[in-house]
């Protein structure tokens with residue numbers, strides 16, 4: 001196995017008007033290619049902060065970050081954005097679909113920014129929609145599909161640039177339990193095909209679908225365990 005990302009001594013300090021807030025206080029974490037990791041911990045423990053750093057949406061205040069063998073700690077904003085487009089696919093709790101664009105157009109959006117020509121965009125978007133099992137809804141607007149289907153569209157959108165790492169922050173937070181399991185099954189299938197997957201959740205049933213469970217508390221790693229009783233929903 002090879003290491004896909006490595007964090008060493010990661011700190012994040014937010015500057016508030018009167019004081020500083022230490023959201024991450026020195027996190028060491030290394031993740032191998034092909035792992036499926038749940039990032040858990042109480043509200044305010046720093047999960048989203050850590051995901052934003054891993055996903056190159058934000059830079060740490062201190063510490064070192066190696067992504068695919070490259071030091072990405074000190075990249076400027078443009079370089080960070082480029083590295084993000086290349087390697088990272090994001091899925092969020094709130095889906096963040098464009099309400100006036102249909103399903104296909106939503107999935108095409110990141111490829112427009114990546115400069116991929118229209119015909120290829122369309123083909124890749126249809127491939128991603130097939131992959132998540134909702135190609136037949138390509139003409140629908142987000143308001144015309146269910147919550148679980150919206151999250152599938154968001155996953156398809158994250159897949160189009162074929163990222164090495166899929167990051168999902170509470171991807172099932174707005175879904176009922178049956179639909180949550182369907183989405184976890186989709187992540188497991190993508191993981192089986194080689195994607196490295198990191199999922200933030202505070203729901204233990206969701207964490208159980210992952211092979212490794214990392215817990216944060218008060219900005220520090222509290223535990224890091226292999227989950228030998230992983231729940232499998234895909235064959």
Ligand SMILES: Nc1ncnc2c1ncn2[C@@H]1O[C@H](COP(=O)(O)OP(=O)(O)OP(=O)(O)O)[C@@H](O)[C@H]1O
Pocket residue numbers: 014015016021022023041042043044045046047048049050202
């Ligand atoms: N931009 C910011 N400015 C100041 N403090 C912040 C900022 N963003 C987050 N924090 C603080 O950092 C801490 C960690 O926040 P974070 O969003 O990472 O928590 P979390 O573990 O994702 O929580 P939740 O489960 O509620 O989503 C919290 O105490 C939060 O108030």
Ligand SMILES: [Mg+2]
Pocket residue numbers: 047048049
């Ligand atoms: Mg959060």
